Amino acid sequence: MDRKLKRWEVALLCGVLAALLWSAWAGQEQAQLAGQVIRLHVLANSDSQADQELKLAVRDRVLERAEGLYPQDATLEQAREVLEDNLDELAAAGQQVVDEAGRDYPVTARLEKCWFPTKEYENFALPAGEYTALRVVIGEGEGQNWWCVAFPPLCLGAATESVEEATAAGLFTEDQAGLMTRENEGYVLKFKSLELLGQLRGLFTGN
Template sequence: MYRRLHMKKKLNFILILTILIFLYIVLLSFNYSQAISYNLSDSVFRLHIIANSDSSADQELKLKVRDKIIEYMNTLTSSSSDKKDVISMVNNHLDSFKEIALNTIKENGYNYDVNIEIGNFHFPTKSYGDISFPAGNYDALKIEIGDAIGQNWWCVLFPPLCFVNSSTGVVPDDSKNTLKENINSESYEIISEGNNSNDNTSDIKIKFKIIEFLNNFSK
């Protein structure tokens, strides 16, 4: 009887200890991910476009708007190397961005309205070629087309990561160098982990996804 009671207490102790260790690891991982997210948030400016609906036509229209927006963005900020300058420039040309979006929509036979704003918005874990960004709040240019209930399209306007080589899935070196110059080396190593290994790239994406899930679960 005493032996069984002792064994039960021992098992309970092991269970509690295991849970505490697990929670401690989760907390450390979450704080680490948040630290990376904060560091990135201070250095990048993102783009978020929401389609009118999930119909194939509206999704195709969203991509056409995206292409025109990025094309114009590149003409404005091609020589910029600082996030604040980029945001200031975009803010000064918000009317032009909206006009471009509206004209693109009209040229394709639609009359959707467009809402456009700069703000701090939540982004899920996303990968751009061989670079992975953890979930978190980031400064971004958000463009809502029509009812804005369709699928999202996300990318990074600064440093320019919106166009990744589709055949290799690799971010251009110029964009990587700009990113390196604007974040600390530790954060860069984490988000670019696995540049030469698909397995490592998948690992870091899975880690970020698990932390994102736990963060959402705790809310």
């Protein structure tokens, strides 16, 4: 004889179904957003205060140099090509900062796929997930990381664009802009839940 589901069981099933549907939607939105940006991933030599301060100085110099390389009104593909063609120059910009600081750490730069946690910046946030990134490694690269956005130039003092300006230029859709900004109430909490779901998926798949 079939047993009727209790109210709490129905509510639980509905909650699980809603979570799965939201996870699928959020994952798709993250993947689409990841296709519109190039992140910046800077790894410090160590966690010493001097190396962490050096990391920030390298970050600023590399962002500034990268922005100077983009053609006016650059598309994502143009920016990607420029970065790919000028990796040595970007590494040299970071190396100059290290040399000026009297350190002998080597600096390398390359474009690659990297996993990023949820990150909240001053005026926007990005969900956890895999992104194409300009990865800059200082020395041993064993210190805390810095995650930002190399294109569009949205980060820190080197930034010349806002999310709104990038959207107006066609680099983001209105939905993507809403996903990144505080106009979408609770967006960081939702991003954190997406990050947790990804971690749980990794536990079950062994990745």
